[in-house]
Structures are given as C-alpha cells and as structure tokens.
Amino acid sequence: PDKKSHLELKTTHQSLAGEETSLMLDLGLSPKQARRGSAYLLYFKDGASAEDFLTRIGAPHAAMELMQAKVEKNLRNTINRQVNCETANMMKAADASARQIAAIQALIDSRGEDAFPGNLWETVRLRLEYPTDSLSELAQRFDPPISKPGLSHRLKKIIELAEKED
Template sequence: MSFSSDIKAELAAIENERSCCDLAQAYGMLECGRLFSASGVSLQTENSLVAKRYVQLAEHVCGVAMNTAFSDKAGLHTVTAEQTNVSKILSRFGHGKEVGVRLNRANLDCEQCVYAYLRGAFLVCGAITNPQVDYHLEFSVPYYNLSHDLMTLMGEVGLLPKCVKRKGNYVIYFKESEQIEDCLTMMGAMSASLELMNIKMIKDIRNNANRVANCESANIDKTVAASLLQTEAVRRIESTVGIEALPQELRDLCRLRLENPEYSLRELGENLEPPISRSGVNHRLRRIMEFAENL
C-alpha cells in the first residue's frame, strides 16, 4: 500500500457528525471526480474504498443508485450515474446546465463542511508522495474555474497552495511539510499527519547529525593535509641544510611538528616554550614552508 492509499483508507472511513457535512463531502467527491456536468457524472479510481464511499454518499445525499464497473486490466473502478439521474444529482448541489463548473458555496453550511468538502475532493483527485521521499500533496482538478474556487477556499482556511497545469488538469499542490500537515489534519487524516511529523523529526535529526559529522571530518581532513605538507617541509630542511640552519623559535616548532603530526595549530602553540597563539604558529609554519621551498 502506498502512502496515498493509506491516507485515503483513513479518510474514506471517516463518518461525518452532521448531515450538512455529508452533503459537503458528497459534493467534493462528485464535483472533483472525472465528470460532473450535464453530459454525465462519473468517477474513475484505482482505490476500491474510494469508489465505495463515492457510491455510498451519492446514494445517501442524492437518492440515486450508481453503476460500478471494474476493469482488471487497467485496475480501475468506474462509477457512473444513469443519464436519467444526472440532472437530479446536479440540481441537488444547485447546479444546472451551465458551462464551466464552479464551487457552489451554498453547499458548505457549517465550518466543518469546508473540511468535509476538501476530504471528498482529496479522495477522488488527490495524491500525496511518501514523505520519506519528498514533501508533495496535490489535488488534480479537471475544471479551471473550480480549481480557482478551490484555491480561494483553501486560502480562507489558511492553506496557501500553488497551481500548475498538467495534462489538461489543474494541479493544486503543496510543497511545505507544515502546509501538508495542516491540510491532512483539516481533512481528518490524523494518523497520517502524525506520521508525517514523525518522519520530518527523524529527517531533521539525521540531517543535523550528518551536517555535524561532515563538518567535523572536513576540519580533520584539513588538519591532516596541512600537517603532512608541514612535516614534508621539515624533513626536506633536515635532509639538506639541517634544522640548525633555522632560527631557534622555528627549530622548536619543527621538532614539535615532527613528533606530533596530529596536533592542531592551537595544540602546537600550547606546547611551545613559551606558548604562543594559533596565529603565531601559523605565521612560523609559513616561514618554515617558505624556507623549505627556497632550498
């Protein structure tokens, strides 16, 4: 089961407390399904629970029986209203023969109705990517005006989706994990929302741990690389003119470097007699390197 179908199973099982919300959810499911116009009312879905809920709500709210067919080959459930029932369904939601489907606010009565509508819409046209992989939740709406109205409705409850046209559909989508969490919570997918929060927390912890580890190993690598170059320079001096050719303060540092290749600049400085600062060590090491280069 995908993350999407898990969530849809959770959403399809939710019972509305008020009958106004049943109407709102039925409206979301029918209007955002494959077809919702005078030419027909139908849905196509891979999800049997969604198909079942669509049939159940259409019968309950509109008082019409729906026809269901399943194609093994495509793995699709197709739910269709009898042509003679289409106008009855449309008028139940205040729609007629108008061209271009819009959101009829008269079907959203109480505050919960908005969420019920979103739940219905998501069931038939929504999808969510597994948050382990990416943060993405979308509603793929077949009608332009409706997609606009849906975005406005979402804006009113604090959701700020973006929209893009894809394969003739208007895709309303979210990319921010907080927005996805809010949307899931509003629709009633509590366990999915919690799971997303969990995954996000684990991701954040892992990212932080990685960042710290990368940072530390990068610093260690730099120290090791620098130490190797310095040791090489000292060896070169030793084997040519000898360490004694250097001034006293550089000689001590050469010895310390050879004996302690793992020391950082700070540690080198602390172990000199008298101790000197990190930048002091840096300066002396540069003089040693220059001396070796000129040999």
C-alpha cells in the first residue's frame, strides 16, 4: 500500500478467467485482462477499483488498510509540499535580505550614512538591526508601520543606488 496499488488475479485456465470477468462485471467492476506466458491475468491498477474488489469479496479490513495507506500517503505528500514551499520562501527571503544588506554596506563604505536620503535611512537602520525579518515583519517595525510594497520599493531603491556606485 505504500506504493501504487495493483491487484492481480492469475489463473492458468482461460475459461476460469472468463467466468471471473463475468462475475466482476456483474458486481460493477471492470478488470483489465492480460496474458503472461501460459497464465491469464485479471487486474486493477487503480486503488479505488482494488478497494471495491476487496470490499465486495468480503475483505473490508484489507480495503480499509489500502484506503488508510492512501490517506497517509496523501497527507505526507501535502505536508512535504508545504514544507518545501515554506523552505523555498525562507531561502528567497534570506537571499533578498543578504543582497539588501550587502548593498547597504557597500553604500555606507563608499559614501557614508549621507548616501541615504530621509525615509531610506530608517529603512537601512531597521534592515541592519533586523536582518532575518521578512518584508512583512520589517514593515511592521516602522513607526507608523508601512506597507509591504512600500518597503519593497524602498529596498529596491537602495539596491539601485548601490548598483549605480559600481
């Protein structure tokens, strides 16, 4: 059940395979058919059909185990996707913060604190004081707080100033 579900019935008698197919069709199941060597196969490749088959032949516990495994797998996949997304966002934020701090340091080294007009100085001060803050967190530290797009604009302006220095 940890892998993709596949249920297979195998017989060496063609007539028996035909009867099994008829019975399953009567139950509303549609197995696929194949021949491998001298064996005749009836199989289900999707989990839902395998679960239906197990339930209808009187093995509801086995069907429930398949369902539970599928739910657990979906939950693990969802959690992994969320963690990967959050990790990627944190890495992007950390990279952006590092670029901003490098630009700030370059401007301070070349022109001193006078390189930053008015409202940019407060942005510089807060970014240097809180290097790990996200834009949202940093925007809330202003008095009064500013918008995230407003802070982003200021930080882009600082990076542009630093790039002109190069």
